[in-house]
Amino acid sequence: MSHHDERTFVMVKPDGVQRGLIGEIVSRFEERGLKLVGGKFMRIDEALAHDHYGEHEDKPFFDGLVEFITSGPVFAMVWEGADATRQVRAMVGETDPAESAPGTIRGDFGLDLGHNVIHASDHEDEGANEREIDLFFDEDELVDYGLDTAAWVYEDEQH
Numbered sequence: 001m002s003h004h005d006e007r008t009f010v011m012v013k014p015d016g017v018q019r020g021l022i023g024e025i026v027s028r029f030e031e032r033g034l035k036l037v038g039g040k041f042m043r044i045d046e047a048l049a050h051d052h053y054g055e056h057e058d059k060p061f062f063d064g065l066v067e068f069i070t071s072g073p074v075f076a077m078v079w080e081g082a083d084a085t086r087q088v089r090a091m092v093g094e095t096d097p098a099e100s101a102p103g104t105i106r107g108d109f110g111l112d113l114g115h116n117v118i119h120a121s122d123h124e125d126e127g128a129n130e131r132e133i134d135l136f137f138d139e140d141e142l143v144d145y146g147l148d149t150a151a152w153v154y155e156d157e158q159h
């Protein structure tokens with residue numbers, strides 16, 4: 001069971017919220033078999049934006065990125081499942097929607113690098129998922145429960 005409990009941080013960005021894509025995006029992860037363990041509709045302040053995107057501080061697009069991510073509400077989530085971080089990134093697509101395959105979230109809903117609809121923890125950045133979860137959620141905001149469908153998603157999960 002333990003290999004089914006990897007957690008990853010996902011966030012519908014302000015463009016995704018404004019375009020009414022929260023439900024569609026949540027549905028995709030639900031349908032994949034992932035388990036929602038946390039969700040928060042919120043506005044990101046300047047300090048959180050700097051913490052979250054700290055790795056990009058020196059990039060020319062940083063100021064615009066902070067301005068964009070603080071410009072309207074976001075929907076932050078934590079999803080759990082086997083290999084969750086890598087699997088979610090595959091569902092999200094490439095950073096640039098124009099380079100993202102149809103069927104991915106960015107490939108289906110975006111056309112512009114600066115407005116790419118969704119954030120997800122980078123599976124190639126060790127510990128990014130846990131770091132980002134800690135940044136956005138208190139421990140008591142993550143809900144511990146069993147998902148009854150798990151036995152149908154995972155062959156080795158018990159009914």
Ligand code: IDP
Nearest residue numbers: 056061065094095096113114115116119120122
């Ligand atoms: P990721 O979101 O796919 O992990 P990162 O390289 O971590 O991509 O960049 C973080 C975010 O910064 C991207 O999702 C995108 O919104 C923005 N971004 C990245 N590169 C550029 C750029 O060259 N111009 C404008 N915005 C960018």
Ligand code: MG
Nearest residue numbers: 120121122125
């Ligand atoms: Mg990234």
